[in-house]
Amino acid sequence: MTLPKINPTATKAWSELASHFEASKEKQVKDLFLQDHKRAAKFAIEWKDFYVDFSKNRITDETLSLLLQLADEVHLKEAINNYYEGEKINQTESRAVLHTALRAKKGDTIFVDGVNVVPEVYGVKEHVKVFSEAIISGEKTGFTGKAFTDVVNIGIGGSDIGPAMVTESLKFYKNHLKLHFVSNVDGDHVNEVLKELNAETTLFVVVSKTFTTQETLSNATTIKEWFLKYASQKDIAAHFAAVSTNTEKIEEFGIVQENVFPMWDWVGGRFSLWSAVGLSIALAVGYENFDELLAGANEMDVHFKEADFKENIPVILALLSVWYNNFYGAETEAIIPYTQYLGRFSAYLQQGIMESNGKSVDREGNEIPYQTGTIIWGEPGTNSQHAFFQLIHQGTKVIPTDFIGFKHSLHGNKDHHNKLMANFFAQTEALMNGKTKAEVVAELKSNGLEQGVIAKLASFKVFEGNKPTNTILIEKLTPKTLGALIAMYEHKIFVQGIIWNIFSFDQWGVELGKQLAKNTLKDIENSDIGNHDSSTMTLLQKFKN
Numbered sequence: 001m002t003l004p005k006i007n008p009t010a011t012k013a014w015s016e017l018a019s020h021f022e023a024s025k026e027k028q029v030k031d032l033f034l035q036d037h038k039r040a041a042k043f044a045i046e047w048k049d050f051y052v053d054f055s056k057n058r059i060t061d062e063t064l065s066l067l068l069q070l071a072d073e074v075h076l077k078e079a080i081n082n083y084y085e086g087e088k089i090n091q092t093e094s095r096a097v098l099h100t101a102l103r104a105k106k107g108d109t110i111f112v113d114g115v116n117v118v119p120e121v122y123g124v125k126e127h128v129k130v131f132s133e134a135i136i137s138g139e140k141t142g143f144t145g146k147a148f149t150d151v152v153n154i155g156i157g158g159s160d161i162g163p164a165m166v167t168e169s170l171k172f173y174k175n176h177l178k179l180h181f182v183s184n185v186d187g188d189h190v191n192e193v194l195k196e197l198n199a200e201t202t203l204f205v206v207v208s209k210t211f212t213t214q215e216t217l218s219n220a221t222t223i224k225e226w227f228l229k230y231a232s233q234k235d236i237a238a239h240f241a242a243v244s245t246n247t248e249k250i251e252e253f254g255i256v257q258e259n260v261f262p263m264w265d266w267v268g269g270r271f272s273l274w275s276a277v278g279l280s281i282a283l284a285v286g287y288e289n290f291d292e293l294l295a296g297a298n299e300m301d302v303h304f305k306e307a308d309f310k311e312n313i314p315v316i317l318a319l320l321s322v323w324y325n326n327f328y329g330a331e332t333e334a335i336i337p338y339t340q341y342l343g344r345f346s347a348y349l350q351q352g353i354m355e356s357n358g359k360s361v362d363r364e365g366n367e368i369p370y371q372t373g374t375i376i377w378g379e380p381g382t383n384s385q386h387a388f389f390q391l392i393h394q395g396t397k398v399i400p401t402d403f404i405g406f407k408h409s410l411h412g413n414k415d416h417h418n419k420l421m422a423n424f425f426a427q428t429e430a431l432m433n434g435k436t437k438a439e440v441v442a443e444l445k446s447n448g449l450e451q452g453v454i455a456k457l458a459s460f461k462v463f464e465g466n467k468p469t470n471t472i473l474i475e476k477l478t479p480k481t482l483g484a485l486i487a488m489y490e491h492k493i494f495v496q497g498i499i500w501n502i503f504s505f506d507q508w509g510v511e512l513g514k515q516l517a518k519n520t521l522k523d524i525e526n527s528d529i530g531n532h533d534s535s536t537m538t539l540l541q542k543f544k545n
């Protein structure tokens with residue numbers, strides 16, 4: 001079905017939410033708990049290995065029911081069906097959006113232009129399996145017959161950060177292969193990586209959906225030149241693989257057909273780690289773990305498609321985010337994983353979320369008078385507690401925060417894990433309850449401080465509280481739960497795009513800078529500086545002199 005393009009602010013739910021916001025914005029979540037003893041259980045979703053507690057949010061039953069009404073009024077259900085069924089919902093590029101097909105079950109049927117794409121997906125998966133297993137086992141060797149020890153993923157954006165984030169997150173499951181990622185066009189990046197490599201035992205995977213990206217092609221060329229100092233042209237066949245939709249360009253680069261992994265234009269760069277873009281993941285943790293990652297994502301896909309919106313994790317998280325973004329005026333959201341393994345998770349989601357929903361025209365091309373995409377940031381706890389948590393606790397801004405924690409640690413060190421999780425739970429409790437002036441005064445008194453000192457200090461020690469958090473408590477960090485967690489955020493992005501009436505799957509905003517950089521490069525390389533504004537002209541002159 002073709003979706004009607006609905007301005008969310010013109011819906012009945014939106015205007016009711018606006019009045020509801022005015023009437024309820026001063027409510028304290030801690031008081032809501034006192035009024036409703038079932039609140040913790042009511043505002044939580046238990047699903048497989050996930051327990052998502054959203055009870056520490058500034059919501060009541062009424063808020064939730066109005067938000068759910070908003071989802072209905074924008075035809076979210078129909079939108080999800082269109083998304084899963086391969087409709088060309090990326091309308092500005094006339095493409096379907098089917099990262100869900102990459103993790104579909106073997107017997108599923110998903111049509112794009114009348115062709116069931118699932119068999120093709122499985123064909124490429126099989127290739128990834130056979131190739132990665134031969135590299136890991138040492139059956140495929142380098143040009144001198146030695147087994148591979150290192151793998152370099154050369155890509156940028158979705159062709160880098162997805163595999164980089166997952167291999168870091170699944171470090172515990174890693175095999176002997178050492179993974180490296182070269183992304184930045186900054187030559188210092190590639191040179192630092194090359195310093196560590198032996199050409200005889202290194203495999204290079206060039207990943208670029210378009211195979212036209214300046215950074216990736218420059219890095220791949222530099223690396224090929226470096227490789228050819230030690231080996232000959234024919235050895236490229238054993239050492240270079242490529243993942244792309246642009247098979248012609250790969251051939252020009254000299255990579256042999258059997259090392260080419262196709263992808264499709266219905267896979268967006270920032271959603272591509274599930275495709276052969278994940279080859280580095282399969283190499284790092286083995287194909288079975290890669291497949292488990294996909295299986296976890298598929299479970300979340302099924303949940304998102306089938307669960308009632310009231311119990312639907314991505315839907316609820318998206319609605320809460322809209323509530324803060326559009327009614328409380330929250331500009332950012334923090335994502336804090338309590339595991340060092342997820343150190344790159346927020347950076348990964350920055351691309352996913354901000355490249356998708358950083359839009360300011362609606363689906364008809366009209367300027368949008370309301371707020372869209374949130375700014376995403378975060379670092380693992382407990383480190384972040386000792387860095388920026390001050391601002392979340394006592395700053396002036398509302399920063400909805402997702403806390404992601406695991407019941408079991410991977411190395412099984414109970415003492416450390418209990419300390420870690422004590423901090424995890426303590427933070428959300430502190431953020432919600434805060435500390436009143438009366439509590440501060442009583443505490444200072446019991447510490448034996450004098451009245452005068454107490455009067456001076458008290459207001460600085462007050463915690464306002466009422467800071468919204470979601471707690472995502474997962475059994476254990478495994479390939480499967482990681483897959484589900486990533487897919488959870490992917491679907492949250494989708495829901496928000498539908499509500500905001502924007503196209504989430506194009507990224508025209510990255511083009512202008514790329515275009516100008518091409519011209520500027522000419523001006524840097526030529527004697528003539530060209531035509532720029534006077535600020536840029538002065539800067540270019542400074543750089544060239």
Ligand SMILES: O=P(O)(O)OC[C@H]1O[C@H](O)[C@H](O)[C@@H](O)[C@@H]1O
Nearest residue numbers: 157158159208209210213269510
């Ligand atoms: O995979 P590629 O075609 O090289 O693209 C790499 C990246 O560059 C672009 O600028 C897009 O903004 C990203 O979404 C994409 O992931």
